[in-house]
Amino acid sequence: MLVTAKEMLKTAKEGKYAVGQFNINNLEWSKAVLLTAQENNSPVILGVSEGAAKYMGGYNVVMGMVKGLIKDQGITVPVAVHLDHGSYEGSMKAMEAGFSSIMFDGSHYAIDENIAKTKEIVALGKEKGFSVEAEVGSIGGDEDGVVGSGEIADPAECKMIADLGVDMLAAGIGNIHGKYPENWTGLSFDTLAKIQQLTGVMPLVLHGGTGIPIEMIQEAITLGVSKINVNTECQLTFTAATRIYFEEKKDLVGKGFDPRKVLAPGFQAIKDTVKEKMEMFGSIDKA
Numbered sequence: 001m002l003v004t005a006k007e008m009l010k011t012a013k014e015g016k017y018a019v020g021q022f023n024i025n026n027l028e029w030s031k032a033v034l035l036t037a038q039e040n041n042s043p044v045i046l047g048v049s050e051g052a053a054k055y056m057g058g059y060n061v062v063m064g065m066v067k068g069l070i071k072d073q074g075i076t077v078p079v080a081v082h083l084d085h086g087s088y089e090g091s092m093k094a095m096e097a098g099f100s101s102i103m104f105d106g107s108h109y110a111i112d113e114n115i116a117k118t119k120e121i122v123a124l125g126k127e128k129g130f131s132v133e134a135e136v137g138s139i140g141g142d143e144d145g146v147v148g149s150g151e152i153a154d155p156a157e158c159k160m161i162a163d164l165g166v167d168m169l170a171a172g173i174g175n176i177h178g179k180y181p182e183n184w185t186g187l188s189f190d191t192l193a194k195i196q197q198l199t200g201v202m203p204l205v206l207h208g209g210t211g212i213p214i215e216m217i218q219e220a221i222t223l224g225v226s227k228i229n230v231n232t233e234c235q236l237t238f239t240a241a242t243r244i245y246f247e248e249k250k251d252l253v254g255k256g257f258d259p260r261k262v263l264a265p266g267f268q269a270i271k272d273t274v275k276e277k278m279e280m281f282g283s284i285d286k287a
């Protein structure tokens with residue numbers, strides 16, 4: 001069932017668990033995430049970066065594919081299709097294609113311009129019926145070409161953006177996209193606690209969910225994080241499983257060259273990773 005992220009995250013915040021956002025790249029990814037959500041009776045958010053939307057053929061292709069999977073695979077759990085780190089222009093295109101949720105990443109603008117553009121997108125969200133995520137303080141690492149330096153967000157700025165009527169707020173608290181470096185100092189729970197104190201019931205979003213230790217994830221959920229983005233980890237497990245297929249030369253046996261066979265281990269690896277995250281985030285049986 002295609003829904004916005006608003007209700008599912010409000011319920012998650014009240015219930016002290018988080019909903020996973022799993023970024024998709026193609027049919028296998030989308031089907032793996034949706035089937036795992038259905039099997040585990042978990043709400044789910046499909047994240048689509050601008051680069052991934054372009055790769056898949058465009059925003060309309062993504063919506064056509066996901067809507068088709070929901071219908072033909074009998075997916076009844078709540079599913080949001082969410083633009084991840086959208087530019088202003090990308091947000092407009094995703095909106096036209098019918099995305100149910102949009103992250104407008106105005107973190108690279110000065111705060112005044114971030115506010116003005118976020119306001120405009122919030123108004124469009126209310127009119128057209130999609131949920132909106134905003135970001136304060138850029139999140140470190142490279143997210144599909146969007147490079148951030150890993151700032152710690154200013155809680156007062158978070159409050160200003162939250163008051164614009166966004167449905168969820170991403171704030172930099174030392175989290176990083178991609179793999180975490182050896183010398184990573186961990187999440188800033190002091191900052192998270194201050195942000196939560198100022199923003200109240202607003203669901204907070206943790207980007208860069210790959211490789212954050214489980215204790216930190218659970219502490220973050222306790223402090224108001226209701227959505228956790230996972231992207232790199234599915235890429236790593238998919239690619240590792242696919243590599244084994246070739247290393248074992250399974251492609252040379254019988255019809256092992258059939259792409260449906262080649263992609264099967266990676267598909268299963270995504271399913272296993274998604275399930276593991278849903279357990280960690282506490283979203284199983286919360287649909």
Ligand SMILES: [Zn+2]
Nearest residue numbers: 139143207208
């Ligand atoms: Zn992100």
